[in-house]
Amino acid sequence: MEQVAALLRSKDRQPIRFLVVDDSIFARKNLSKMVEAFGGRVAGEAGDGCTAITEYSRTLPDIVLMDIIMPNMEGIEAADRIMRMHPQARIVMVSSVGFQENIIAALQKGARHFVQKPVKPEILYDVIKYVMGEDVTTTIEVATGAAL
């Protein structure tokens, strides 16, 4: 077990709220376990881009973790649509498909960062801190599993 400081929103010291978007239940479950180990809370989940858009409007999360290859609507298009409706959205693309064209396309649509699968918890932790910027603070240390 590795010890990391829990991440909280600096404005109210409440857990960071996440929307986890991935067509794989396994991937959603693993990402949820990771962000909860960082002190975060899963506000919603979606299995495709269309659902992600409605779930974003419903939950207004602090961060979206968005897969790219999904049925119905892929992650880059969903990110684009969310950013048009909610320009303040913080979207992190999380995908095994990490070639440059995809990353550039996602960043052009407004995504803040890209994390390649399989996700290493320590990398996701750093990315969350980076993307939250001044809106995140840390608190007492919590335990996180390393083999997610």
Next chain:
Amino acid sequence: MRLDLIQPFINAADAVLAQSLACTTRVSTVSMEEQIYRRRGIAAIVTMKGDIEGRIVFDLDSATAVRVASALAGSELPESDGMVHETICELANQVIGNAITTLNDQGFHFRVQPPQVHTAELGLGSSEDTEALVMCFDTPSGSVFMNIALRFPKFNA
């Protein structure tokens, strides 16, 4: 078979399995599939279209699939648990995603479909324009088979 185009799949499978299972892996066998492919247990299939076309099947016998899924879930899963299939699909997704990242950055362009549970007993074998290769990765949880049947229209034209 263009082995330089297959190598990224081998490297990706090795890296993803090693990281996910926190172990070392070893490629024990690599062979051309002369016969029609026969599913071993729990399998996921990913199809691709573009400069490289075909399909890849990620296949584990049932006991190995349960051990792998349980290791990743952090608790024992029964074979009947849908998470076992989900886990194998996601592993396939990660292996193939990492491989096509490498190939795309080398200039090959193609699209992949999300992985699906493969239930057919028989699949494609080799043919004049579709070569199939099967490789076995040894892990502490058991053997993981990757069956690759690809054709390269860009080179065959």
